Amino acid sequence: MNHVVVVGAGLAGVRSVEALRAHGFGGRITLIGEERHRPYDRPPLSKAVLAGEADSTFVESDLDAMDVGFRPGVSAKGLRPGVVETTEGELPYDGLVIATGATPIRLRGEGPQHVLRTIDDALALRELFAGGPAVAVVGAGWIGAEVATAARKAGCEVTVVEAGDAPLAVALGAETGAYTIPWYERAGVRLLLSTRVATVDPDGITLADGTPLKADVVVTGVGVRPAVGWLDGSGIRLDNGVVTDEHLRTSLPGVVAVGDCAAWWSRRFRTRLRVEHWDTALGAPDVAAASLLGEDAVYDPVPYFWSEQFGHMVQYAGHHQAAARRVLRGDPAADPKWAICWLTADDRLAAILTVDRPRDLVQGRRLVEGGQRLDVERLMDPAITLRDC
Numbered sequence: 120m121n122h123v124v125v126v127g128a129g130l131a132g133v134r135s136v137e138a139l140r141a142h143g144f145g146g147r148i149t150l151i152g153e154e155r156h157r158p159y160d161r162p163p164l165s166k167a168v169l170a171g172e173a174d175s176t177f178v179e180s181d182l183d184a185m186d187v188g189f190r191p192g193v194s195a196k197g198l199r200p201g202v203v204e205t206t207e208g209e210l211p212y213d214g215l216v217i218a219t220g221a222t223p224i225r226l227r228g229e230g231p232q233h234v235l236r237t238i239d240d241a242l243a244l245r246e247l248f249a250g251g252p253a254v255a256v257v258g259a260g261w262i263g264a265e266v267a268t269a270a271r272k273a274g275c276e277v278t279v280v281e282a283g284d285a286p287l288a289v290a291l292g293a294e295t296g297a298y299t300i301p302w303y304e305r306a307g308v309r310l311l312l313s314t315r316v317a318t319v320d321p322d323g324i325t326l327a328d329g330t331p332l333k334a335d336v337v338v339t340g341v342g343v344r345p346a347v348g349w350l351d352g353s354g355i356r357l358d359n360g361v362v363t364d365e366h367l368r369t370s371l372p373g374v375v376a377v378g379d380c381a382a383w384w385s386r387r388f389r390t391r392l393r394v395e396h397w398d399t400a401l402g403a404p405d406v407a408a409a410s411l412l413g414e415d416a417v418y419d420p421v422p423y424f425w426s427e428q429f430g431h432m433v434q435y436a437g438h439h440q441a442a443a444r445r446v447l448r449g450d451p452a453a454d455p456k457w458a459i460c461w462l463t464a465d466d467r468l469a470a471i472l473t474v475d476r477p478r479d480l481v482q483g484r485r486l487v488e489g490g491q492r493l494d495v496e497r498l499m500d501p502a503i504t505l506r507d508c
């Protein structure tokens with residue numbers, strides 16, 4: 120293999136380049152990215168950058184020292200075996216890493232609509248929030264909750280409009296998400312649940328029942344779609360992202376996929392997973408690079424992510440869809456530090472969500488990995504160390 124092309128210069132792309140070199144690949148590497156920036160981290164965009172504590176989040180990686188041909192501002196437009204078609208001509212490859220991430224979904228309507236995906240989005244929003252405008256955030260998912268936190272901190276009047284019955288309903292289920300409703304109240308954020316938005320208008324939004332809601336700034340946080348449109352017609356298998364096996368190999372020989380755009384086969388959970396979180400973009404490239412270079416590597420993590428919202432550190436590990444039931448560890452009404460454990464039918468931990476209990480998260484992740492049976496009575500007692508359950 121002489122030339123590897125990596126498409127997408129986000130975290131998964133830059134980690135792929137590093138992993139290729141770490142696995143001893145001495146050939147040519149070209150990294151192309153649609154954005155005009157060096158690779159940077161996205162989690163701080165909705166946290167430190169919006170809060171004015173950071174202006175840039177570049178990933179520390181010396182592309183020159185790794186002898187990588189980095190081409191910012193270049194997009195992939197199409198793929199045929201052995202050739203990536205780009206906005207700057209054709210790029211032949213022997214090996215290809217697809218790391219094009221995901222793109223925010225936008226709502227209908229003629230009004231100005233902000234999303235938060237790039238550093239440019241974050242800096243623009245920060246400037247707007249500084250004026251203390253009325254902000255409507257559409258969606259109480261991870262991004263919506265973090266944007267609402269930052270906007271409120273900046274002194275904005277904030278309304279969050281959520282179609283589900285609770286915040287985080289899509290990610291965690293409404294029953295679990297409902298435990299975060301008091302966080303909105305305490306922060307002085309107005310939360311409209313079970314409320315759909317029809318359009319974004321020049322002076323705010325219109326709800327599905329026709330009610331207008333005035334806002335100076337509208338931020339849409341209703342999810343993302345894998346950025347794989349450029350692969351249409353390439354013959355590569357797509358189904359909620361780029362379909363890969365457990366080695367992160369796609370249906371085309373010599374092509375692997377990583378990060379937000381990849382739907383990989385999870386040996387552990389016996390299902391296909393596409394996880395739009397930082398830890399996946401960080402960890403998957405090592406396996407993808409090894410697979411591309413002919414090594415036998417399997418990507419089989421316990422998925423992990425975190426979110427910082429309304430002064431709480433929320434962390435999650437596992438795959439709760441594999442669970443039969445859910446138990447509370449602690450009482451969210453009485454103690455701000457609590458956790459939820461999702462258990463299989465035979466009392467093994469499938470997933471854990473922790474709020475301000477980082478030790479539970481670390482131990483819980485190990486319990487999901489280990490797969491041992493647990494004493495559920497002990498598990499429900501937050502005074503008992505999780506690893507002793």
Ligand code: FAD
Nearest residue numbers: 127129130131153161162195220378379395396397400424
């Ligand atoms: P991306 O970071 O999306 O990178 C893909 C790159 O490919 C982009 O630069 C894109 O422009 C480029 N690209 C797309 N199409 C093309 C094309 N056709 N040609 C060339 N280039 C292309 N995760 C957590 O676990 N915890 C958090 O707290 C957290 N906070 C977040 C906050 C924000 C605001 C955002 C946006 C995400 C957050 N995430 C968080 C998610 C995490 O950042 C993502 O999972 C991670 O960035 C995915 O990395 P990636 O490299 O797969 O994709």
